[in-house]
Amino acid sequence: MIKGTVKIDAKICKGCELCIISCPQDGLGLAAQFNDKGYRYVELIEDNCTGCVNCALVCPEAAITVFRQPKPAKKSVEKK
Amino acid sequence: MSIERPSNHDFPSEAEGMDLVYCRPETLTDLPFHYCPGCSHSVVHRVLMEVVDELNIQDKTIGVAPVGCSVFAYHYMNVDMQEAAHGRATAVATGIKRVLPDRFVFSYQGDGDLAAIGTAETIHTVNRGENILMVFINNGIYGMTGGQMAPTTLVGQVTTTSPYGRQVEFAGHPIKIADMLTQLPGAYYVTRQAVHNPNGVRKLKKALTKSFQYQKEGKGTCFVEVVSNCPSGWKMTPVETVKYLEEQMFPLYPLGDLKKPDGAK
Numbered sequence: 001m002i003k004g005t006v007k008i009d010a011k012i013c014k015g016c017e018l019c020i021i022s023c024p025q026d027g028l029g030l031a032a033q034f035n036d037k038g039y040r041y042v043e044l045i046e047d048n049c050t051g052c053v054n055c056a057l058v059c060p061e062a063a064i065t066v067f068r069q070p071k072p073a074k075k076s077v078e079k080k
Numbered sequence: 081m082s083i084e085r086p087s088n089h090d091f092p093s094e095a096e097g098m099d100l101v102y103c104r105p106e107t108l109t110d111l112p113f114h115y116c117p118g119c120s121h122s123v124v125h126r127v128l129m130e131v132v133d134e135l136n137i138q139d140k141t142i143g144v145a146p147v148g149c150s151v152f153a154y155h156y157m158n159v160d161m162q163e164a165a166h167g168r169a170t171a172v173a174t175g176i177k178r179v180l181p182d183r184f185v186f187s188y189q190g191d192g193d194l195a196a197i198g199t200a201e202t203i204h205t206v207n208r209g210e211n212i213l214m215v216f217i218n219n220g221i222y223g224m225t226g227g228q229m230a231p232t233t234l235v236g237q238v239t240t241t242s243p244y245g246r247q248v249e250f251a252g253h254p255i256k257i258a259d260m261l262t263q264l265p266g267a268y269y270v271t272r273q274a275v276h277n278p279n280g281v282r283k284l285k286k287a288l289t290k291s292f293q294y295q296k297e298g299k300g301t302c303f304v305e306v307v308s309n310c311p312s313g314w315k316m317t318p319v320e321t322v323k324y325l326e327e328q329m330f331p332l333y334p335l336g337d338l339k340k341p342d343g344a345k
């Protein structure tokens with residue numbers, strides 16, 4: 001499976017949890033700490049992110065940046 | 081406050097060797113949104129600016145902001161913006177587009193703005209087929225002023241001015257403004273979308289992209305309704321609003337294209 005990761009800007013996250021329910025890997029969760037605005041912010045709590053971008057698409061604060069491993073080059077020619 | 085925008089040169093160590101596949105659009109300013117947690121407004125702001133970025137039309141786009149919670153839309157959208165009086169955004173957008181026909185002009189309005197005080201402007205703008213994009217945020221309530229009943233409020237929905245739920249005998253039926261507008265020849269493309277899940281966001285993006293393309297071709301009015309939430313006005317958590325949208329709002333306001341150009345997919 002392709003590996004990815006997310007970077008969540010904890011300063012502007014409002015803990016709405018919409019990203020949590022959109023993550024097919026159940027990889028996101030609320031931190032125990034609060035940010036300066038007083039919200040429990042979201043963190044990647046599992047090491048299973050696939051970089052599917054779902055969380056970033058629904059985030060109302062545009063707080064999520066997503067990274068993903070490049071797709072491996074197709075080896076169809078060699079296989080035969 | 082500085083907002084994190086990791087660039088291709090500034091990757092977190094866990095992302096070593098990975099590609100940047102999603103980040104805050106360039107055309108969204110660095111200002112954190114003032115909206116309540118989970119509010120659809122800021123998702124739509126972001127998607128709209130993503131489309132502006134992808135079409136590379138930042139310096140050719142002019143938006144008109146409404147009165148309502150999104151009155152400060154101009155703080156976030158880094159394109160030329162004009163504020164309009166309550167309900168009058170499409171009249172102002174008409175003027176801008178007629179004077180500067182080579183610009184991409186959009187209006188952005190809530191349901192109190194577009195479907196109540198601005199009903200006349202809405203209907204006549206579409207009837208004239210003004211070559212603009214109208215973005216309509218239908219959250220079924222007056223968010224900014226404290227959650228009063230809007231023309232779009234569902235039958236039975238509790239608001240501060242319908243404490244026993246909206247009653248048809250008293251307040252009439254919720255108005256399906258997008259359906260009405262399809263009847264007008266000036267409406268070229270009318271669609272209803274939502275941002276309650278990732279696929280909804282993807283579809284909204286496609287609809288907005290198409291609308292700007294039609295505007296470039298001078299086709300007429302494109303109307304994009306976004307069935308939205310208002311966690312504060314509805315007195316729900318953002319996660320609860322997703323269920324309410326799916327179970328209560330979408331049956332009355334079904335998603336999809338209501339009017340599309342002949343032959344378009």
Ligand SMILES: Cc1ncc(C[n+]2csc(CCOP(=O)(O)OP(=O)(O)O)c2C)c(N)n1
Pocket residue numbers: 147148149150166189190191192193194217219221222223224225230310
């Ligand atoms: C002429 C005028 N009448 C009334 C108001 C009060 N007012 C401000 S916002 C608003 C309704 C906003 O509701 P909506 O357009 O649904 O936007 P939302 O806040 O839900 O995004 C009203 C009635 C006003 N500012 N100006």
Ligand code: SF4
Pocket residue numbers: 004005006022023024025026027028044048049050051052053054055056066
């Ligand atoms: S990118 Fe996809 S898998 Fe990774 S955290 Fe976001 S939703 Fe979950």
Ligand code: SF4
Pocket residue numbers: 008012013014015016017018019020041042055058059060061062063064118
């Ligand atoms: S969707 Fe965005 S604002 Fe909401 S909890 Fe997730 S990161 Fe925070």
Ligand code: SF4
Pocket residue numbers: 114115116119120121149219223224309310311312313
């Ligand atoms: S009052 Fe409603 S529409 Fe306004 S910002 Fe809050 S949640 Fe959004």
